[in-house]
Amino acid sequence: MxxxxxxxxxxxPTFPTWRQxxxxxxxxxxxxxxxxxxxxxxxxxxxxxxxxxxxxxxxxxxxxxxxxxxxxxxxxxxxxxxxxxxxxxxxxxxxxxxxxxxxxxxxxxxxxxxxxxxxxxxxxxxxxxxxxxxxxxxxxxxxxxxxxxxxxxxxxxxxxxxxxxxxxxxxRPVVLDQYVATADHALGDPSWLAGRVIEAAGPVPAHVLDWVYAQLAVAAVVFALYQLRHVATERRFPRHHLVRTFLAVGVLGPGIYMIFPVVGPVFAYGTGAFGTGGEHWALANLWPDVLPPSSNPQPMLYDGITPRNCMPSLHTAWATVIFIHSRRAPRFLRFAGTFWLVATLSATLGFGYHYGADLLVGVVFAITVEAALRSLARGWDRSATQLVAYGTTVFTALLLSYRYLSTDMAGRPWVFGPLLLLATASVIYGYVRTTRAWDPKPAPVRRPEPLLELV
Structure with a gap:
């Protein structure tokens, strides 16, 4: 070359002094x-x-x-x-x-x-x-x-x-899947339901969802290219963009894996996938046809090959970040961001890679990281601090509830199921409300009314 x-x-053009x-x-x-x-x-x-x-x-x-x-x-x-x-x-x-x-x-x-x-x-x-x-x-x-x-x-x-x-x-030789599967009863065992739906739908939807799941990083680049399309002409990067949050989620998320190791329903309650040996280490071959037991969860020993990469669901977190950053894009990209989020959620559950509880934590995790990085770009204030602190609190509360209240959650799904959804929704609402205050829409320009001519 x-x-x-x-x-x-x-x-x-060159940078002004204040942009150095x-x-x-x-x-x-x-x-x-x-x-x-x-x-x-x-x-x-x-x-x-x-x-x-x-x-x-x-x-x-x-x-x-x-x-x-x-x-x-x-x-x-x-x-x-x-x-x-x-x-x-x-x-x-x-x-x-x-x-x-x-x-x-x-x-x-x-x-x-x-x-x-x-x-x-x-x-x-x-x-x-x-x-x-x-x-x-x-x-x-x-x-x-x-x-x-x-x-x-x-x-x-x-x-x-x-x-x-x-x-x-x-x-992490010991995994906590039994606790998460028990807590998932409060949400209606969505992974088991989605797994049966994918099996009944046939191979074509499964192949589409598998491709969406595997190419999430490439999709993120497509949306990032739209956000960064003016860099070559303006000769500078925007203060905040999709790639920053995407990378931060990927760096911080595995640290949670070390604290809360979970392998996923297809491994802990199924025959495994990709030849990783779930059939030898699974509690029983239950997924997706038979619901797991909802009493007396225990830590369980698992193999030294399968990653403990379920809690939180980083695919859900990444798809959520893509969805958030596509909201200000043209209609086609907004539709694509919605499709990628829905397809990713369907794949994570339908292939047995995640429990429903993982997805809720992934959404809260993504929104909290996004709010923190946006605050770093625009400057911290009281609303930003409150939002990040609240998201961190809900994230921690969800993890603790899965670990120590899973049996109670399974015994009272009509109480804990709505509470889990409301806790996640409250973080989403807080983010939407706060970011609207950060980036208010410009007021519409009113055209002057024509003057009536006096005859």
């Missing part, structure tokens, strides 16, 4: 992120597996496991480029991928566990990072580095999440 094609273009980024803050954030990745790498190595740094470095040459995500990340990075630079970047990525495919074919190497494409996108992002350091200066360098960092952060988030899941399976 010729470096001069990405050189500084004369005539581009705070280099010290970015340096601290970068060092903290690097330290976090190194810690996860050491933890993964302790269990004999590569960590996020190693797996990401391998994708520079080896067949990547996240091919579509790499191209989605490159698209996110390209919001800082001009259209000419975007065409060059896409062409370079496709050309590099073709070369890799031909070399693997000539060498007789098959991409058994990865995608045949994606290396080119990663090379282009890394190349743009090099160009930013060597060919750009001042605000232009900062902007391009932010774009590269945003794209690489999305991929690093996926690798970090995979390592977190490994750590949960190795360090």
């Amino acid at each position: 010729p470096l001069q094609l990405f050189s500084r273009i004369p005539g581009r 980024p705070r280099a010290g803050l970015w340096a601290v954030a970068g060092l903290a992120g690097l330290g976090f990745l190194i810690a996860l790498e050491i933890a993964a190595r302790h269990y004999g597996l590569p960590g996020p740094i190693t797996t990401q470095a391998q994708e520079v040459v080896l067949a990547p496991k996240s091919g579509p995500l790499l191209y989605a990340s490159m698209a996110l990075m390209m919001v800082v480029l001009t259209w000419r630079e975007r065409f060059i970047a896409v062409g370079a990525a496709i050309g590099i991928d073709i070369v890799f495919v031909l070399v693997r074919w000539a060498a007789g190497v098959e991409a058994a566990e990865g995608h045949p494409f994606g290396n080119g996108a990663l090379w282009v992002m890394l190349g743009c990072g090099v160009i930013a350091l060597t060919r750009r200066t001042g605000p232009e360098r900062v902007l391009l580095l932010k774009g590269v960092g945003l794209g690489l952060l999305l991929v690093a988030g996926r690798k970090t999440g995979d390592t977190w899941l490994l750590i949960t399976s190795k360090t």
Whole structure:
């Protein structure tokens, strides 16, 4: 890729003085992120597996496991480029991928566990990072580095999440599924009901829901691209956007997995999925045809392979964040955001990956994180503090109630079921009311009435 094609273009607007980024803050954030990745790498190595740094470095040459995500990340990075630079970047990525495919074919190497494409996108992002350091200066360098960092952060988030899941399976041998399944009786056992509906619907709806569930990160990039569509012309990022919350949810959520380890109904009460051995460790083969018992829940020992990634449901949290950020988009994107939320909720329940209780916690978690990040962008005030504190309180109360009141909840579903829904709805109402006060709609412009001519 010729470096001069990405050189500084004369005539581009520059940042005013008050918009100059705070280099010290970015340096601290970068060092903290690097330290976090190194810690996860050491933890993964302790269990004999590569960590996020190693797996990401391998994708520079080896067949990547996240091919579509790499191209989605490159698209996110390209919001800082001009259209000419975007065409060059896409062409370079496709050309590099073709070369890799031909070399693997000539060498007789098959991409058994990865995608045949994606290396080119990663090379282009890394190349743009090099160009930013060597060919750009001042605000232009900062902007391009932010774009590269945003794209690489999305991929690093996926690798970090995979390592977190490994750590949960190795360090939390005991799971709390019996407590959550018992508490789920208060909600009418939605996972069991949705599982039977998916089975009766046939393979086509199941394939659609599975695709929606698997491509959630790519969907987030599509919505983020709309939000960031003016970055190349305005030469700056908005104060708050979808990717910030998406990444924060992915970083904070696995910490809750360590506190409240749950594997999900298809594993704890079914035959497992993807050959992970749920049939050997499950309490009984009940899901989705027979409801689990509602008395005397106990912690149960589970295998050292299956991730404890149910509480909260991060897929629900991410889909909720997409839904929130699509509300100010055009009608088509608003419809798409609603569809993605409904389809994700249907998939998480219908495939037995989550209980209904997980979904409620996921919604509260997403709204609380979103409110906190929006407050950081616009400035903290009393309403922001109250909203985040209230969301955190409800989130904690839900977890404690699942653990210590599950039997009471199952025995009095007509009381606790509405209470759980009202608690979640109160956080949603608080967010809607508070954000309307933060971002009031402009008053409609009234046209002056025509003056009556006196005859």
